[in-house]
Amino acid sequence: MLVDKYGRTVDYLRISVTQRCNFRCRYCMPTTPFSWMPKENLLTFEELFLFVKVAIDQGVTKIRITGGEPLVRKDLDVFIKMISDYKPDIDLALTTNGFMLRHYAKRLKDAGLKRINMSLDTLDEKKAKFIAQKGILHEVLAGFEAALDAGLKVKLNTVALKGINDNELVSLLEFAKFRGSQIRFIEYMENTHAKDDLKGLKSDEILAIISEKYKITKDEKLPNSPASIYKLEDGYKFGIIDPHKHDFCESCNRIRLSAEGLLIPCLYFEDALSIKDAVSKGDIVVASEILRQVLENKPEKNKWAVGTQNETSSRAFYQTGG
Ligand code: SAM
Ligand code: SF4
Secondary structure, three states: OOEOOOOOEOOEEEEEOOOOOOOOOOOOOOOOOOOOOOHHHOOOHHHHHHHHHHHHHOOOOEEEEEOOOHHHOOOHHHHHHHHHHHOOOOEEEEEEOOOOHHHHHHHHHHHOOOEEEEEOOOOOHHHHHHHHOOOOHHHHHHHHHHHHHOOOEEEEEEEEEOOOOHHHHHHHHHHHHHOOOEEEEEEOOOEOOOOOOOOEOOHHHHHHHHHOOOOEEEOOOOOOOOEEEEEEOOOOEEEEEOOOOOOOOOOOOEEEEOOOOEEEOOOOOOOOEEOHHHHHOOOHHHHHHHHHHHHHHOOOOOOHHHHHOOOOEOOOHHHHOO
16 A cells, blocks of 8 residues: 555556647647657556556556547556556546547547547637637547447536636536536636736636526545535536645655656655666566655655745646646
């Protein structure tokens, strides 16, 4: 079991398999990303898998594959199958923008993927193009349907943005509910890579908008989940991820692995250690020691939570995977 020095059990590994992305979401990426890493710096799937085995053997029970856009990395299903074959009962999930899902959903499901979180900020084609800086909506919706048809559980993630999709929150919620999917509204987190003119809606504003049409009650939060859960009168549950109001540090159960092999104990890069050398040599002992060290480095609170909210973070979501 992996327990850090503050008594938190760490059983959740998020793996970013690439920084690259086929979108340029205004809240996530600069139009010209300035730090694409060269391909040779990426850990191969074999190297990533070596670390995954170490992590599973030490107590990791949940793995999420993310990015950048994870589906732009070739043969992702092969990597998913490696993990699933090693531990078939692992909670194996993927976060994707959905654009390529139409072509891969069935393959991913057959490989052992269980769940998907898909980003969907709007149901309006023009707005989708404005946000992602590319015409995307048709393919994204087709990807959503393909994932449901393949039998994957799909949650939708919506970053709530003032003047952009605030008049659509109810339609997005109804769309998700109609398709039997949970939607989670995410507060926009300010960062230096995002466009300057963006303003996010806070959780109270999101709730106020939905309350104009529906009676909402607060539901029980799932342990270790950053989402606050709310219920409509008919029992449909949706979530809000509200980092401006809550810090999730007390119940944090996760560590992150970046595409180039940095093992990151917290949302920020400080105190991250590289496993690249160890896994390229197939050295399980050293990889395991690095994991223990990173756990030791896991801070009690992230920088945001200790009062730097007013500074815009330089943390890039496309690098750490959100
Ligand atoms: N490309 C995939 C996607 O978009 O789902 C996975 C990576 S993306 C970085 C993971 C999540 O981070 C997405 O749900 C996205 O909406 C969210 N995200 C990115 N930038 C954000 C920001 N500035 N504030 C809040 N959420 C953000
Ligand atoms: Fe790409 Fe996801 Fe970032 Fe959008 S949020 S630019 S889809 S990594």
